[in-house]
Amino acid sequence: MSLIELHDLCKTYNTAAVPVRAVRNVSLQIEKQEFTAIVGPSGSGKTTLLNLIGGLDKPTGGSIFVEGKDIATLKANDLIDFRLHHIGFVFQAYNLIPVFTAKENVEFIMLLQGVSKAKREQRALELLESVGLGDRVNSFPTQLSGGQQQRVAVARALASRPSFVLADEPTANLDSHTAGALLDMMAQLNREFEMTFIFSTHDPRVIKRAHRVVTLEDGAVKSDIRQNEAAEGTE
Amino acid sequence: MYLTLSWRNLWRNKKRTLIAAASVFLAVLVAVVMRSMQIGSYAYMISSSVKFYTGYMQVQGNGYWENRSLNNSITLSEKQRAEIAQIPHVTSVVPRLEAFSLVSFGRVTKVAQVTGVDPATENNMTELKKRLVQGRYLTESPGGVLIAQGLADLLHVSVGDSVVLYGQGYHGVIAAAMLPVAGIVKFPIARMNNTMVFLTLTNAQDIYSTDGRITSLAVMLDDVRNQTDVFNALRSLVCDRYTLMTWEEMMPDLVQGIALDNASGLIMLIILYLVIAFGVFGTVMMMTTERAKEFGVLISVGMKRKRLIWVTTLETIFLAFLGAVSGAVVSLAVITYFHYHPIPITGSAASMFELLGVRPIFYFSTDPGLLINQALVVLLITLATALYPLFFIKRLQPVQAMHG
Structure with missing residues (x-):
């Protein structure tokens, strides 16, 4: 059983003028520990596909199985619970809670899961250490650079011990050097913690490092290429 | 968190x-x-x-408020008054005997509201003594009346003169007396300033032959918020024998x-x-x-x-x-x-x-x-x-x- 299975997935937006088919009959299997990039031009359906996989949006056709569970059939509250326990999110604009410190941002997800204070504090510190921010745990987002904020976002995504991490254009707001360092870190987490990453991206640096590149065009899969992992040697 | x-x-x-x-x-x-x-x-x-006159509530004879006749007066013993005075939040009880009579001095005669009061309790409640503009306050002996300034002016009477009271007493008995003016009091309300005459309660009861009867017992409280409690306690004491009037009923304006x-x-x-x-x-x-x-x-x-x-x-x-x-x-x-x-x-x-x-x-x-x-x-x-x-x-x- 694959970690994620998409069968004939469709998403159509019924706009006032004409229906927009954002995702068209996408079928994919994503295995555990894959480092997958979903690429394509703007409007190709990358973000919509990511939203569907993340349970943020409901498909208009087909099915999405995550660890064998059809998430398209889950009710709204169950979906929130499912996301909390199975999916880590990294957003393009980091989207940290501005009034929380780095440590509190990471802890917060565990608070939602009901983890005890001592355990969540310990794990938050470990995660921040592992993303290289051990010395900035008490900094607020505004006191951190874009790259550092995105690292906190990655730590937050991992805090809930998710089955996989969905990263929507995670390097789009970062300079080349910072983006490279972030990707190195994610690749390391992928290897060391066997964490599955799924990116939507335009960034050639991400594409270059991905094990697998799924290209979308007009909402449909144009190509699905598995790359060797030699690219990681560039770390 | x-x-x-x-x-x-x-x-x-x-x-x-x-x-x-x-x-x-x-x-x-x-x-x-x-x-x-x-x-x-x-x-x-x-x-x-x-405080000016009515009290927070009054105990009256049934029908007295509608028909201010001495025939509707009541008898409240010292014991009954004491019981009322002991109701929590009651600060004082003020007995009065009110009657309408003619007051004459020389050739002038006017209608007056004659009120018999206990000088001490009345003064505690209404501070009647403070309204004195001439003469002295009421005492049991020597007796006399306090006359409102407007009425005194109408009668051309002053302190030391004697006025004649003439009216109807309890059950039609003739009430008449000649009393010296002990003092003149001033009221801010013209209606009162032109009509009020005060004398001691015992004196009034003698003149009007009421034999210890009164027309009202004004009740003063420590706070208006306790009015309902006191009213209920008072009601259980006097039952239906007497009428209880609250200040709201007595002063609807x-x-x-x-x-x-x-x-x-x-x-x-x-x-x-x-x-x-x-x-x-x-x-x-x-x-x-x-x-x-x-x-x-x-x-x-x-x-x-x-x-x-x-x-x-x-x-x-x-x-x-x-x-x-x-x-x-x-x-x-x-x-x-x-x-x-x-x-x-x-x-x-x-x-x-x-x-x-x-x-x-x-x-x-x-x-x-x-x-x-x-x-x-x-x-x-x-x-x-x-x-x-x-x-x-x-x-x-x-x-x-x-x-x-």
Whole structure:
């Protein structure tokens, strides 16, 4: 059983003028520990596909199985619970809670899961250490650079011990050097913690490092290429 | 951590939070001070009016209020009076015998309301002695009458002269007496100043042959708020043998005047509440809508809507408490100050008050209920604005919210 299975997935937006088919009959299997990039031009359906996989949006056709569970059939509250326990999110604009410190941002997800204070504090510190921010745990987002904020976002995504991490254009707001360092870190987490990453991206640096590149065009899969992992040697 | 999140969220925009809290603070302050002045002035007006003559309530013979005849007078023994005086919150009981008679001096005769009073208790209640402008106050011996200044002028009588009282006593007995004028008293109300004659109760009972009977027993209380309790206790003591009249029944004009003023005060309060409600609502709305993306992210990463609603509600609670509690504390200080330093009324308004025999001041109530009620109302209005984030979050679509 694959970690994620998409069968004939469709998403159509019924706009006032004409229906927009954002995702068209996408079928994919994503295995555990894959480092997958979903690429394509703007409007190709990358973000919509990511939203569907993340349970943020409901498909208009087909099915999405995550660890064998059809998430398209889950009710709204169950979906929130499912996301909390199975999916880590990294957003393009980091989207940290501005009034929380780095440590509190990471802890917060565990608070939602009901983890005890001592355990969540310990794990938050470990995660921040592992993303290289051990010395900035008490900094607020505004006191951190874009790259550092995105690292906190990655730590937050991992805090809930998710089955996989969905990263929507995670390097789009970062300079080349910072983006490279972030990707190195994610690749390391992928290897060391066997964490599955799924990116939507335009960034050639991400594409270059991905094990697998799924290209979308007009909402449909144009190509699905598995790359060797030699690219990681560039770390 | 939710508390921390809410508290810190509140201070993300310090100026806006302070302005919103200040509006709640001002609402509580204005509402409490306004109501304190109104309620305080009503209480003062009532207390002054009842002290002036009627008392908070009176025990009368059945039918006396409608037909002021000595035939409707009552007998209240010393024991019964003592029992009434011992009812909690009763501060004094004042017996009176009232009769309408002719008063003559020389060739002039006028109709007067002759009132027999116990000099000591009457003075405790109405401060009749303070109204003396000439002569001395009533004593059992030597006897005599106090005559209102307007009536004295009409009769051309002065202290030391003797006036003749002539009227009808109990059950048609002729009542007549010649009594010296011991003193002249002045009343601010013309109707009273032109008609009142006072003599001692025992003297009046002799003249009118009432044999210890009285027409009314005025009852004074420590606070108007205890009126119902005292009324009920008094009712159980006197049963249906006598009629109990409250000051509201005896002074309907005063009741109507207060009701009218109170209604206008309440309208002002409602307007104030509405202004505050819209002000706070605007702030809460801004605090909510500008964070739509953040809410979308929080729901996306696994925060349940009800938890998010709780966090935003906590923010409103903090805001409301901040304003309401500080408003209540400052209000308490303000009304306590004015309670002990009432604002004097000047000009024509003062004359009106004086005409009614009331000291021309704005009196402030320090009733804790008033403070709590106003703070609670403003608090509840503020909390009601938390409904906006509730509906906003319930309807929020995280994907749309995150993409603006």
